[in-house]
Amino acid sequence: MNFGDKLKQLRTQRNLTQPQFAEAIGIEQSYLSKLENDKSQPSADMFSSIIKSLQLAPADFLADIDRQVLHTSLRHIPEVSQFLNGEVQRRLHDARKYIWGAAAAGLLGFALMLAANDGIFYANNLYKYKSQGVLLEGESDQTFEQAPDASRVKVQTIEVWGNRGSMYFAPAANGQRKFELADVTYVRPPQNKIMGYVGALLMFGGLLLLVVEWRMRKATGGQHAAA
16 A cells, blocks of 8 residues: 555545545645645655644554555655664564574473483383292391292282382281382383473474574565665
């Protein structure tokens, strides 16, 4: 939309004729006609007068006008320069938000992948412990190794995700059981698989967001340079 198109749009919205609209904004009808047909461009003082008489903020008036027009035929107007500079600042602010958001997503994704790989929240190793039988009160923990009583040998095997060391004791009827580590198996639980997938998606999404933001900023910068 050109400057003249914007003026014509405002006049149409207010259901005014050219003479009525010209009187409302304090200019000659012939000059309004030239402005609406883009045969003339307003001076800085005239633009300020038009904006003031219409009781519009400069940004509201300029928002619909083509940026190429603003960068060329209207750039001499201070309000236009301020509006364009404000747009640059807004783009920079938005760019920073994109960059920080992308960086946060990437870091969170990387942290989740590390946590899944190292088993920080959910262990990746399945520990198998074996007990030969119940140790009665007062018996040595080497009872079954030194002179095992076959009638008392009742092997019990358990598997746990957490590492309980090479040996641990657990209460049992009439005594306690000594469990010794028999085997360690790497078995990645579903929770870590999901965490790894989510982490990878966040990392990829963060990188993609950075690339998209960079390309958009580059394209916008190229358009402004051309203008």
